[in-house]
Amino acid sequence: MSLMLKANPNPNPNENAKKTQIVDLGNGSSVVYVPKFLAYDVAWEFFNYLDNHIPWTRPTLRVFGRSCLQPRDTCYVASAGLPDLIYSGYQPHAHSWDDFPLLKDILDAVHKMLPGSTFNSLLLNRYKGGNDYVGWHSDDEKLYGATPEIASVSFGCERDFFLKKKSCKSPQERSDEKPPSKRFKKSSQDQHNFTLKHGSLLVMKGNTQRDWLHSVPKRAKAETTRINLTFRRVLLD
């Protein structure tokens, strides 16, 4: 299937720049949010393609010594020769970019938006409704290096994206079994919430993975499907 991804997805080249939100989280951490990264209709074409053509799986994870079904569908794409990704006892098969030319087009658009970035891996997530979620975690695996840049493109149903500062006591919190609570006992500087819109791009930079946790919580209301593409750079051993 060939889809026409416009090189500049927005009709007005200055529009993305004007609406871009940059949040300085302090201590060298920041988040950039581009609400209309992809044109609305083009993003829906991508959604339909991804929903129907990606070989989605819902793996069993080992979390705190217990087996549980990952609460979202997933697929992994990576350049050849990179170290394997393993999380929560699960090693996803790395598909080739050549299997999905459309993903290469989206990668090119992300690179164009973020000059200097060189992503070589992509984790796709599909949240089939409000009960699907990702628990609090940070992408601080060694294979991404000390200050990874992580770019996340969203399609379909909009969902909340929460960030909270790691507490000194438990820097390594990760829970795919417990849905994150919406209640925080933290000050407002220690939490940030975004609504990830259809066609948007969110980028986490600098020390964000070292100092902050992020999550996409459950939503009580019946929701439709959301697809998320998370681009990262895996370092060579």
Ligand SMILES: O=C(O)CCC(=O)C(=O)O
């Ligand atoms: O779906 C999202 O926006 C976030 C996904 C995520 O945090 C992850 O795959 O590690």
